[in-house]
Amino acid sequence: MMTLFSHRLRVAWAIAGATVVLGLGGCQNELSWGNDVHVPVLDDRLSWSDIVPDSLFQEGDPTEAVRFALQDTVDVVDWGAVLEIPDTTWAIQYGGEEEGLPEGFPILPGANFIAVTDVFEFNVDPSRGVELEFAEISSGAIEIEASHTLGLEMNMVYEFPHITLDGQPLLFEFNLPSAEGGVPGSATTTVDLSGAQFDFTQAVDSETGLNFDTNMLDITLVAVASEFANPNGYLVQASDSIRLELTFQSLVMEKLEGYFGNWMLPMNLGVGLFDTIPLPEPVADFEGMALRLHMDNTMGADLRLYLDTLALGELLVEGDLMAGHDIPRAIWTTGVPETTPWSLDLASPTSTFVQSLETFPDTVSVKGRVELNPFDTSDLLMDRWDAQFLPTAWLELSVPIRVGANGLLFSESFDLEVLDEWPGFDGFLHLDFTHTFPIEVEANLRAELLNGTVVQDTLLVPAGSVPNGTVGASTLSIPLNEENATTGGTMFVDFAINTFGAQPFTGQEYVRIQGRLEGTQTIVIDNGED
Structure with missing residues (x-):
């Protein structure tokens, strides 16, 4: 002093x-x-x-206790699990008469000796029933690997008519060197797909002539002969083969449309509470306090929240909070989600929350699960996702300061x-x-x-x-x-x-x-x- x-x-x-x-x-x-x-x-x-920000307190009647007010944004789940799509690989093998490369087949300079259009299914985790109509990619790539045993160089041209990049169908090509001395000619290239848009509804079923509804893409492949060891051309040998493989890898979605399937996402959240000088023989009367979990579900998909544990410090709160709590989907009509306010009272009068809070815990933590699409709406294909509008959640705590x-x-x-x-x-x-x-x-x-x-x-x-x-x-x-x-x-x-x-x-x-x-x-x- x-x-x-x-x-x-x-x-x-x-x-x-x-x-x-x-x-x-x-x-x-x-x-x-x-x-x-x-x-x-x-x-x-x-x-x-002078010592506490006004934002942390709710003043009311001067004869009543002031309320400590805390709003803290929390990450309910890792939305990256929704944003990422498993890698998809498409592969094709040419060799022999049945595989389009018969023995003795002559290949001349400039000839398109391979021209194929195929349809392949995009891997979007079919075990969960995912059905996609449209996707926009924020990041990811296609990796192409090719090898062959022919005595010539070739130019490979790939086209995906229903993948657009910068407003144009995705088209790319690369050269394969000639096989030489028993060593296959091989090459690998990667194409950046950032900003690409996928339309999974335009691929045509060759048997019915109808378009697929979901998950399918067209691919057109052309192989053009260029340089030859023998200027007169090349005759295919019985042992010759061509193997082509491409992989859509590490795709992160910016936008999705379709049905996202039914699956569980783990939830683990927590925020700090009382961080003060330890009080001697503390007592409290927090009757009238409130703790609510709010969520703004901007995703065009229904959610169901299951609470496994609610803890204040080391004390588990007992009460009827563990049942499923439905969170309605956003309505997408103009490209912007219209959400329904949703909140859950975690300080139910039938629980032990207030008694646990009066022990001055340093944290509140919640563990549980979030179920995606608890109702089967797969036939409607109305789920929507936009990474610009991520679902947000926050905890709101309001406690009357009656302590001693x-x-x-x-x-x-x-x-x-x-x-x-x-x-x-x-x-x-x-x-x-x-x-x-x-x-x-x-x-x-x-x-x-x-x-x-x-x-x-x-x-x-x-x-x-x-x-x-x-x-x-x-x-x-x-x-x-x-x-x-x-x-x-x-x-x-x-x-x-x-x-x-x-x-x-x-x-x-x-x-x-x-x-x-x-x-x-x-x-x-x-x-x-x-």
């Missing part, structure tokens, strides 16, 4: 000393006299708004600053404490100075009350003189509080500390002849 006020005291004494010197500069003899000092040196006021404590709050010690120069003062530093907190405060102070002097006192401040309009007030008087101020030492402080049970805090409480010096200053002036 001495350290806190020492700099301000130095300024006050410097101003006083300078005034005296200037006023008495003409004296020729040493003079000394005592001067009564009554100097205010401190006036600090501390309220709730009784006992030693803290015990500290700190060094007292040594002042090299101190005017000839003998008196007291009076600290006047006033407050409206519903807390009785007892502070025991003991200063052990290096010169052997021990100064101790007890400050007892009665409780105040905003609803009752009462102010707790008390004064602590600390003796000060030149000898003590220039010695230094250690200050020991024990700070105890008592609220006499759980008390409501209104959020309008304050504490004010005013400091004043009272005593006698001995002034000595030596102004001899030059």
Whole structure:
């Protein structure tokens, strides 16, 4: 405490000393006299708004308890599981008459000796019943691997008429070197699919002539002969073959349309609660508190939430919260989701939530599962997803601050600053404490100075009350003189509080500390002849 006020005291004494010197500069003899000092040196006021952001409190009736309010966004599930599609591989082998490359077949320069159109099914986890009509890719690629045993170079041309990139059907080509000395000609290339759009409804069933509804893509492949070891061409040998393989890999979806299937996503969320000085013998009355889980389901798919555990700190909350809780899908009509407000009361009156909260836990945590499409809507193909509109969830906690404590709050010690120069003062530093907190405060102070002097006192401040309009007030008087101020030492402080049970805090409480010096200053002036 001495350290806190020492700099301000130095300024006050410097101003006083300078005034005296200037006023008495003409004296020729040493003079000394005592001067009564009554100097205010401190006036600090501390309220709730000085230490706690207004956003964390909900003020209401000044006669009622203020509410601690917390809204914290939480990640209910890892939506990346919805965004990612398993890798899909399409492969084809040419070799022999039945596979389109008969023995003795002549290949001439510039000839399209392979031309094929095929339909393949896109791998979208059929075990979960996923049916896609449309997808837009935010990132991913196609990797193409090809090898052959023919004695010629060839140019491979791939076209996907129903995959568009930059508004055009996806078309790419690459060259394969000639096989040589028994070593196959091979090459690998990768095509970036970022921004590509997939239409899975345009592929045609060769047997029925009708379009597939979902999950299918067309591919057209042309192989053009270019350079030959023999300028007259090449005759296919019985052992010749061509193997082509392409893989759609690491696809992350920006948009999806169709039916996303039925599956479970794990949920594990938590937020911090009370992070304060440990209270002695704490008591609380949180009746009327609320904890709600909110979710804005922007996905065009129904969800069902299952709560497995709800815990406050290490305590599991008991109650009927574990049943499935349905979260309605968003309605997509204009490309922007229209959501239905949804929330779940986690502090049900039939649960042990309030009792657990009154133990001042440091966290609240929820574990469970989220079921995607609990209702079978696969025939409607109306699920929608856009990564620009991710589902969001948040916990909302509102707790009336009715708490109490009784006992030693803290015990500290700190060094007292040594002042090299101190005017000839003998008196007291009076600290006047006033407050409206519903807390009785007892502070025991003991200063052990290096010169052997021990100064101790007890400050007892009665409780105040905003609803009752009462102010707790008390004064602590600390003796000060030149000898003590220039010695230094250690200050020991024990700070105890008592609220006499759980008390409501209104959020309008304050504490004010005013400091004043009272005593006698001995002034000595030596102004001899030059």
